[in-house]
Amino acid sequence: MAETTEVAGHAAEAHGPMHQFEIKRLVPLEFMGYDITFTNASLMMILALVFISLFLYFAMSRRALVPGRIQSTAEMLYEYVADMVRGSVGKEGMKYFPWIFTIFIFILTLNMFGMVPGSFTVTSHIIVTFALAAMVWITVTLIGFAKHGLGYLKLFIPSGVPWWLMPVIVPIEIISYLIRPISHSVRLFANMMAGHTMLKVFAGFVVGLGSLGGIASLGGIAPIAFLIAFTGLEFLVAFLQALIFTVLTCIYLNDALHMHH
Amino acid sequence: MSASNDDENPPRGELSREEREAFRKRASDLGSRLDKVKAETREKAGPEPDERARGAAMGQAMKISIELVVGIAVGGFIGKVLDDQFGTAPWFLIVFLMLGFAAGLANIVRTARRMQAEAEPLQRSAKAVPDDDDD
Numbered sequence: 001m002a003e004t005t006e007v008a009g010h011a012a013e014a015h016g017p018m019h020q021f022e023i024k025r026l027v028p029l030e031f032m033g034y035d036i037t038f039t040n041a042s043l044m045m046i047l048a049l050v051f052i053s054l055f056l057y058f059a060m061s062r063r064a065l066v067p068g069r070i071q072s073t074a075e076m077l078y079e080y081v082a083d084m085v086r087g088s089v090g091k092e093g094m095k096y097f098p099w100i101f102t103i104f105i106f107i108l109t110l111n112m113f114g115m116v117p118g119s120f121t122v123t124s125h126i127i128v129t130f131a132l133a134a135m136v137w138i139t140v141t142l143i144g145f146a147k148h149g150l151g152y153l154k155l156f157i158p159s160g161v162p163w164w165l166m167p168v169i170v171p172i173e174i175i176s177y178l179i180r181p182i183s184h185s186v187r188l189f190a191n192m193m194a195g196h197t198m199l200k201v202f203a204g205f206v207v208g209l210g211s212l213g214g215i216a217s218l219g220g221i222a223p224i225a226f227l228i229a230f231t232g233l234e235f236l237v238a239f240l241q242a243l244i245f246t247v248l249t250c251i252y253l254n255d256a257l258h259m260h261h
Numbered sequence: 262m263s264a265s266n267d268d269e270n271p272p273r274g275e276l277s278r279e280e281r282e283a284f285r286k287r288a289s290d291l292g293s294r295l296d297k298v299k300a301e302t303r304e305k306a307g308p309e310p311d312e313r314a315r316g317a318a319m320g321q322a323m324k325i326s327i328e329l330v331v332g333i334a335v336g337g338f339i340g341k342v343l344d345d346q347f348g349t350a351p352w353f354l355i356v357f358l359m360l361g362f363a364a365g366l367a368n369i370v371r372t373a374r375r376m377q378a379e380a381e382p383l384q385r386s387a388k389a390v391p392d393d394d395d396d
Contacts, residue, residue, distance in 0.1 A: 168363075171360050172360055172363045172364045172367055173364075173367065175332070175335065175336060175339070175357075175360055175361055175363075175364035176332070176364035176365070176367045176368050178335065179328075179331050179332055179335045179361070179364060179365070179368070180368075182331050182334075182335055183327050183328050183331040183332075183368070186327055186330075186331055187323070187324065187327045190327070191323070240320055244320065244323075244324055248324075251375070
């Protein structure tokens, strides 16, 4: 009896709910003193890139007038993102469509790959989502300055504010601009990590209750039912978070292009 | 091909009159059955828009709530760094916590305003639906 608990404890240690987020070094590499080891995260990203390229290539290679199943999926994706860009940025936003489409499909594919059992969810690491959000933030800021010059700084001075409130309002506006990439990245990372941890915790309940033996094993049914429902919800979250990340990118881009405050 | 030929032995691949009649009847049958099924599913799908609206609202709530947390965290971080730099603890921390809180709120208000602007046309069109309450 004591032995089984010890084994179970050991198994829980090796495959705890956070085990799935572990970075594994696959090919140790070094470049000019920097550690650029090829990890399982790099592998998943490359797999996602290969998948996206192959999918879009084969979907559009026939270019049929009446689209087949794969082709209409690709066309739907295009229409979906194009509508989003036209809706929230306007016509001139279509200049940046390739960039936004890339962000959307990359995050969506990584999120969906993360739903494959035993795989690795790259977007559950804050450094990855922060790199993406920082890229968006820097690009949008550069676009803003390129378009409006120093006038872009007027973003921090809302119109219709009395002058004596300026010392308070301007720092607030600056901070609210600075926290954009952080809230942008934390939102995606936190949702992905929390969801996947919950899945693992409840899967642990199934094993724990199921191994009680006898009639008590039936107690494992409840967490299984919950797991099934929650997996469906996680697919929704995976899609929704990719969408939210992209929508916010569009909104920030719109702010930089049009600046109506 | 003459018209008299039409009744008796139609050439291969064409329909006789009866077949055409039967086909028309079947098509209209199918049409009415389809209408019925569509109406039924529409009835059954009654609560669905509500569910979808709730999902969208949950998404918006998640989108907003994180803004406040991050605002306070970043404000606190900036204040802490400045305090360590100048040895003025805890003044910068206090000031920047409040500024961060305000910045988070400013972002929330901005997002909420945008959501309201998006929802307004929907609400206006919703008003046009006749009131069928029995009061």
